[in-house]
Amino acid sequence: MYSNDELILVRDTEATIIPAGEKHLLLAGTRAVISQALGGTVTIRTDLGLFRLSSKNWDALGVAAQEKLDSAAQAASSPTPDAPFSEALVWEAMRGCFDPEIPVNIVDLGLIYDLQISKPDVEGKHMVSIKMTLTAQGCGMGPVIAEDAKKNIELLSTVSNAQVEIVWDPPWTPHMISETGREQLGLN
Numbered sequence: 001m002y003s004n005d006e007l008i009l010v011r012d013t014e015a016t017i018i019p020a021g022e023k024h025l026l027l028a029g030t031r032a033v034i035s036q037a038l039g040g041t042v043t044i045r046t047d048l049g050l051f052r053l054s055s056k057n058w059d060a061l062g063v064a065a066q067e068k069l070d071s072a073a074q075a076a077s078s079p080t081p082d083a084p085f086s087e088a089l090v091w092e093a094m095r096g097c098f099d100p101e102i103p104v105n106i107v108d109l110g111l112i113y114d115l116q117i118s119k120p121d122v123e124g125k126h127m128v129s130i131k132m133t134l135t136a137q138g139c140g141m142g143p144v145i146a147e148d149a150k151k152n153i154e155l156l157s158t159v160s161n162a163q164v165e166i167v168w169d170p171p172w173t174p175h176m177i178s179e180t181g182r183e184q185l186g187l188n
Contacts, residue, residue, distance in 0.1 A: 052141075052144070093156055133171075135172055149164050
């Protein structure tokens with residue numbers, strides 16, 4: 001389904017322009033091709049450019065596409081939101097967040113610079129603080145990607161709150177991509 005199959009939007013839908021990060025209304029009848037479907041979001045290519053659709057708007061791609069996307073998202077969803085708390089669990093939650101233009105998660109892209117976890121509170125829950133960067137300064141998708149990370153971490157039952165701060169020092173370079181990310185991008 002993701003190999004240049006053209007879809008026609010069946011209803012008007014809100015989408016986020018990539019890389020500006022601004023909301024835009026795509027009209028019913030707009031031609032679209034799914035270029036990436038990862039982490040509960042979809043990147044589509046239209047004659048107007050690249051856009052990101054959240055899962056609540058997948059129905060705009062038609063019933064067949066929505067069913068395939070829902071099925072793929074269900075299969076890829078983290079099965080461990082109630083697992084015993086660990087730092088590894090937080091890292092795994094962040095691996096479910098993707099740059100909408102690069103099919104590699106934010107951890108393997110090398111975007112996470114710092115992870116701090118508080119001691120558990122009286123309810124046994126932790127606060128998590130993240131410092132992350134982006135592949136390019138000025139990318140309007142930064143707040144969107146940071147919110148994805150926050151949401152994924154806060155899905156963990158042992159996390160009370162997550163804070164994600166975008167930082168620029170040191171500047172990101174492709175050398176920060178993990179070995180796994182490099183393999184996914186065919187850079188090895």
